[in-house]
Amino acid sequence: MTTKSKLANEPGKVETIDQIVIRFAGDSGDGMQVTGDRFTDESALFGNDLSTFPNYPAEIRAPAGTLAGVSAFQIHISDHEILTPGDAPNVLVAMNPAALKANVNDLPTGGTLVINVDSFDERDLAKAGYEANPLKDGSLSAFRIYEIPMTSLTIEACKPTGAKPRDAERSKNFFALGLLSWLYHRPIDDTESWIVRRYGKAPVVAEANTLAFRAGYNFGETAEIFESSYEIAPAEHLPGTYTNVTGNVALAWGLLAAAHLAKLPLFLGSYPITPASDILHELSKHKKFGVRTLQAEDEIAGIGAALGAAFGGALGVTTTSGPGIDLKSETVGLAVSLELPLLIVDIQRGGPSTGLPTKTEQSDLLHAMFGRHGEAPVPIVAAKTPSHCFDAAIEAARIALKYRTPVYLLSDGYLANGSEPWRLPDVESLPDISVEFTTEPNATGADGEATFWPFKRDPETLARPWAVPGTPGLEHRIGGLEKQDGIGTVSYEPANHDVMIHARAAKIAGIAKDMAPVEADDPGGKARVLLLGWGSTYAAITAGVKRVRKAGKSVAQLHLVHLNPFPPNLGEVLRAYEVILVPEGNLGHLTRLVRSDFLVDAKVMSKVEGTPFRVGEIQDAILLEIERLGSPQAARGQSTKEAAL
Amino acid sequence: MTDLAVPVTTRKDWASDQEVRWCPGCGDYSILSAVQLLLPELGIRRENTVFVSGIGCAARFPYYMNTYGMHSIHGRAPAIATGLAVSRPDLDVWVVTGDGDSLSIGGNHLVHALRRNVNLTILMFNNQIYGLTKGQYSPTSEVGKITKSTPFGSLDAPFNPVSLALGAEATFVARTHDLDRKHMVETFRRAHDHRGASFVEVYQNCNVFNDGAFEAINGKENRADMLIPLEHGQPIRFGADGEHGVASDGHGGLRLVEVADVGEDALVIHDERQVNPSLAFALSRLATGPHEPTPIGVFRAVERPDYGSLVDQQLLEAQNRQGVGDLASLLRSGATWNYD
Numbered sequence: 001m002t003t004k005s006k007l008a009n010e011p012g013k014v015e016t017i018d019q020i021v022i023r024f025a026g027d028s029g030d031g032m033q034v035t036g037d038r039f040t041d042e043s044a045l046f047g048n049d050l051s052t053f054p055n056y057p058a059e060i061r062a063p064a065g066t067l068a069g070v071s072a073f074q075i076h077i078s079d080h081e082i083l084t085p086g087d088a089p090n091v092l093v094a095m096n097p098a099a100l101k102a103n104v105n106d107l108p109t110g111g112t113l114v115i116n117v118d119s120f121d122e123r124d125l126a127k128a129g130y131e132a133n134p135l136k137d138g139s140l141s142a143f144r145i146y147e148i149p150m151t152s153l154t155i156e157a158c159k160p161t162g163a164k165p166r167d168a169e170r171s172k173n174f175f176a177l178g179l180l181s182w183l184y185h186r187p188i189d190d191t192e193s194w195i196v197r198r199y200g201k202a203p204v205v206a207e208a209n210t211l212a213f214r215a216g217y218n219f220g221e222t223a224e225i226f227e228s229s230y231e232i233a234p235a236e237h238l239p240g241t242y243t244n245v246t247g248n249v250a251l252a253w254g255l256l257a258a259a260h261l262a263k264l265p266l267f268l269g270s271y272p273i274t275p276a277s278d279i280l281h282e283l284s285k286h287k288k289f290g291v292r293t294l295q296a297e298d299e300i301a302g303i304g305a306a307l308g309a310a311f312g313g314a315l316g317v318t319t320t321s322g323p324g325i326d327l328k329s330e331t332v333g334l335a336v337s338l339e340l341p342l343l344i345v346d347i348q349r350g351g352p353s354t355g356l357p358t359k360t361e362q363s364d365l366l367h368a369m370f371g372r373h374g375e376a377p378v379p380i381v382a383a384k385t386p387s388h389c390f391d392a393a394i395e396a397a398r399i400a401l402k403y404r405t406p407v408y409l410l411s412d413g414y415l416a417n418g419s420e421p422w423r424l425p426d427v428e429s430l431p432d433i434s435v436e437f438t439t440e441p442n443a444t445g446a447d448g449e450a451t452f453w454p455f456k457r458d459p460e461t462l463a464r465p466w467a468v469p470g471t472p473g474l475e476h477r478i479g480g481l482e483k484q485d486g487i488g489t490v491s492y493e494p495a496n497h498d499v500m501i502h503a504r505a506a507k508i509a510g511i512a513k514d515m516a517p518v519e520a521d522d523p524g525g526k527a528r529v530l531l532l533g534w535g536s537t538y539a540a541i542t543a544g545v546k547r548v549r550k551a552g553k554s555v556a557q558l559h560l561v562h563l564n565p566f567p568p569n570l571g572e573v574l575r576a577y578e579v580i581l582v583p584e585g586n587l588g589h590l591t592r593l594v595r596s597d598f599l600v601d602a603k604v605m606s607k608v609e610g611t612p613f614r615v616g617e618i619q620d621a622i623l624l625e626i627e628r629l630g631s632p633q634a635a636r637g638q639s640t641k642e643a644a645l
Numbered sequence: 646m647t648d649l650a651v652p653v654t655t656r657k658d659w660a661s662d663q664e665v666r667w668c669p670g671c672g673d674y675s676i677l678s679a680v681q682l683l684l685p686e687l688g689i690r691r692e693n694t695v696f697v698s699g700i701g702c703a704a705r706f707p708y709y710m711n712t713y714g715m716h717s718i719h720g721r722a723p724a725i726a727t728g729l730a731v732s733r734p735d736l737d738v739w740v741v742t743g744d745g746d747s748l749s750i751g752g753n754h755l756v757h758a759l760r761r762n763v764n765l766t767i768l769m770f771n772n773q774i775y776g777l778t779k780g781q782y783s784p785t786s787e788v789g790k791i792t793k794s795t796p797f798g799s800l801d802a803p804f805n806p807v808s809l810a811l812g813a814e815a816t817f818v819a820r821t822h823d824l825d826r827k828h829m830v831e832t833f834r835r836a837h838d839h840r841g842a843s844f845v846e847v848y849q850n851c852n853v854f855n856d857g858a859f860e861a862i863n864g865k866e867n868r869a870d871m872l873i874p875l876e877h878g879q880p881i882r883f884g885a886d887g888e889h890g891v892a893s894d895g896h897g898g899l900r901l902v903e904v905a906d907v908g909e910d911a912l913v914i915h916d917e918r919q920v921n922p923s924l925a926f927a928l929s930r931l932a933t934g935p936h937e938p939t940p941i942g943v944f945r946a947v948e949r950p951d952y953g954s955l956v957d958q959q960l961l962e963a964q965n966r967q968g969v970g971d972l973a974s975l976l977r978s979g980a981t982w983n984y985d
Contacts, residue, residue: 041980044980044982045980045982047982047984190980237984238984239983239984239985240983240984241977241981241982241983242981242982242983242984243976243977243979243980243981243982244979244980245979253975253976256970256972256975257972260972265732267728267731267732269724269728286970286975287959287960287962287963287964288960288963288964288966288967288968288969288970289969289970289975290960290964290969290970292731292732292956292960294727294728294731296724296727296757297724297753297754297756297757298753300721300724300754301721301724301727301753301754301757304717304718304721304724304725304727304728304754305724305725305727305728305731306728307717307725307728308697308715308724308725308726308727308728308729308730308732309728309729309731309732309733310728311695311715311725311728311729312728312729312732312733312736313732313733314728314732314733316728330718330721331718331721334717334718338715424976424977424981425976427972427973427976469692469693469694469695469713469729469733469736470692470693470733470735470736471692472690472691472692473692474692475691475692475711475712475713476713476714477661477663477696477707477708477710477713477714477715477716478714478715478716479707479708479714479715479716479717480700480716480717480718481716489663490663490708
């Protein structure tokens with residue numbers, strides 16, 4: 001954070017800073033996610049670039065005041081383009097001792113602590129496991145601390161509403177929001193009208209929240225405990241209309257867009273699961289688009305219904321996370337065998353088993369790739385940022401429809417709940433992904449009559465015809481048993497099975513012909529180290545690469561959206577680099593795939609802590625690789641030797 | 646949709662060119678032929694008819710029908726058919742399943758399809774055995790069943806499929822058997838004509854692994870005394886001369902009586918349209934297995950909006966209220982801002 005002071009005309013000093021990372025932390029009942037969301041919207045409206053990272057416990061209401069119940073929301077705002085929610089907060093707002101204890105280790109020396117001092121009584125300190133009050137024992141001396149009695153000020157401010165103190169106290173998150181809004185010069189009108197809209201049905205609550213919000217704002221302005229307030233200028237942006245989206249909302253909208261572009265009805269079969277449920281919620285709102293959402297009896301029925309709808313000519317989609325993926329595998333296999341379009345959306349979370357339901361991970365790639373019995377290839381598309389979930393959904397649908405295949409669309413908990421400003425696309429410019437249903441016979445039967453062969457492939461794409469029920473003359477049966485090539489009747493013949501396995505594999509491999517070749521981002525073309533990534537690591541890798549380049553060193557970057565098949569020239573691109581480093585939120589899924597496909601010495605950089613990579617971690621790893629390579633000559637000698645081994 | 650020009654078809658038009666490959670003597674043949682006899686009478690089109698099945702002997706059924714069809718995964722047919730029926734209300738969707746497929750591995754999907762009242766016609770072939778895997782006991786096998794997997798006799802109590810369907814809030818529940826084509830045709834017709842989920846249990850003989858399982862009730866010489874035909878609005882009685890009947894047991898259940906003993910007025914009048922399923926349930930409990938007098942016919946047929954129609958109604962209401970969805974407006978539905 002760089003600061004330059006200036007004296008404003010208004011009372012109180014105003015400093016201009018280029019960026020700030022703020023973390024709101026409190027009990028999961030304290031409304032920290034709402035606070036964070038509102039601060040995000042205020043910042044987006046103001047024009048800062050931003051990135052957010054909500055981090056909440058799996059328990060809906062863990063015992064109040066305990067470490068297990070701490071919920072946090074981190075936001076990074078800046079006057080320039082940023083990609084990540086920030087490695088560490090500059091400011092930590094802690095509503096109780098547990099929030100402080102759970103987060104203070106992330107706050108660097110010199111960081112700012114805004115504390116709700118009312119909560120630092122013996123009871124709450126004990127619940128958080130503090131033996132002594134950290135505000136009094138000097139343990140926080142490395143930080144700039146602002147102790148503010150938020151609870152009591154909120155209760156006082158809400159007196160005119162007549163609400164009981166116990167109820168009024170619940171508005172303290174709006175006090176914190178008001179205070180931080182003042183501190184960072186956020187526009188507040190929109191929040192005030194939002195409060196009325198959101199809580200309008202309970203006027204006392206709406207009034208209490210408004211009063212608490214204003215009280216927080218005014219407290220900052222009048223209490224003179226802050227040396228200054230801060231301005232962060234709007235970032236420069238490409239012209240256009242922007243909105244702030246989370247990955248799950250962008251993904252849901254992408255599905256609606258895909259159905260619109262394909263001119264097909266959208267059918268979602270889904271079962272509630274964290275962190276994917278918000279897609280079901282979002283799509284369930286949009287009935288006017290004709291989308292049918294079925295909350296099925298289980299994960300299996302969710303995908304089963306989606307496949308049934310696909311048989312009937314809908315864009316069939318199922319949404320889930322890891323535990324659901326396990327259950328859906330048999331139906332994915334059926335869809336491979338039936339060769340029907342189907343989207344399986346996996347919002348990855350920490351595994352194995354129930355794992356870490358609310359934390360992010362990228363550890364389902366190999367399941368998507370191989371998690372079925374038999375030879376059952378499935379294309380995989382991965383979103384890389386929250387807004388990219390929109391494009392990735394359209395691309396996954398395009399592949400599914402064109403090639404009549406199930407497609408895995410991978411996102412993760414970080415993308416799902418994280419948000420970023422999104423420059424809205426012109427709807428007219430989105431691709432046409434519509435396909436034709438077959439309506440006429442395509443073969444001649446033994447009796448010389450025109451007939452329909454459901455597995456007669458398109459010579460170009462190897463896709464089979466999609467004839468939907470209701471089409472006269474094309475009645476046919478499909479199933480999970482092996483089918484005779486072309487005619488599609490049941491066949492147990494060994495040679496035919498071999499033909500069909502190869503045909504299905506060739507069809508999926510051939511999708512690569514349909515992709516643009518990839519190019520590593522390697523300004524100057526001098527880099528020897530390539531950072532290869534997929535999915536939500538995009539932000540941290542890109543920011544890390546930028547920092548390394550800023551320091552005058554060369555590093556290349558390539559981020560994959562298509563993971564099966566890989567882009568047609570991927571091997572060639574990879575082989576041009578001496579070191580291929582693959583940061584991924586698993587123990588080496590993509591690393592294994594590229595090593596086995598291209599015989600390159602890719603190295604994994606793993607992180608499986610339930611949180612995204614920090615930019616600093618990526619930066620350090622790149623520098624270490626560059627340092628290890630040493631001079632170009634030495635390195636070349638070494639790599640030749642390794643190759644010889 | 647009224648379709649005035651449905652082509653006249655015969656049984657042959659509904660049979661596919663695939664050779665039927667059930668074991669010779671299997672009860673499935675007569676069920677297949679009953680369905681193929683019925684379909685030309687229903688005034689429906691082949692292209693709008695879909696048979697969906699899971700896995701098992703019964704599940705081969707779609708291959709033999711000259712309609713659209715899907716042979717899917719063990720137990721999952723009701724789920725797959727739900728997606729098809731809900732997204733394509735114009736189709737006639739049939740589910741053909743067996744006792745293992747629908748009551749064991751697929752039990753969950755069956756009960757939820759019934760509860761939702763999805764517009765499906767579900768034919769459950771109950772042969773009380775796993776045939777395709779060569780003879781293990783099934784969830785409808787009697788206790789003590791000796792099979793390859795239970796050489797000392799099975800220990801678990803069976804499901805009563807009709808009771809189960811009633812408990813799952815099914816709006817149409819019936820039972821028929823593979824030795825009475827006319828009864829099958831009429832029962833399937835009623836099931837097809839019912840809007841919503843129809844569940845038909847078909848007692849079906851597996852002559853290889855469980856031969857004669859229903860002989861005690863549907864053998865030619867046993868039928869009159871062992872099958873209790875249910876006819877709406879009629880006193881429930883059976884026997885060659887209607888000498889047996891069904892009366893209240895005074896404790897909320899039913900009992901078998903001799904008409905001569907209790908008089909005709911004591912007989913229970915069958916009412917398949919009772920919203921309260923108690924009578925249907927009591928009827929389903931009359932026999933503990935196919936060795937006691939067993940009701941056949943329609944147990945329950947009540948009206949309740951089918952799930953797909955309710956879904957479509959919501960879509961229509963949303964469009965009437967808010968207009969048809971527009972993608973560009975959707976993308977701008979949150980807070981937006983502009984940069985020049």
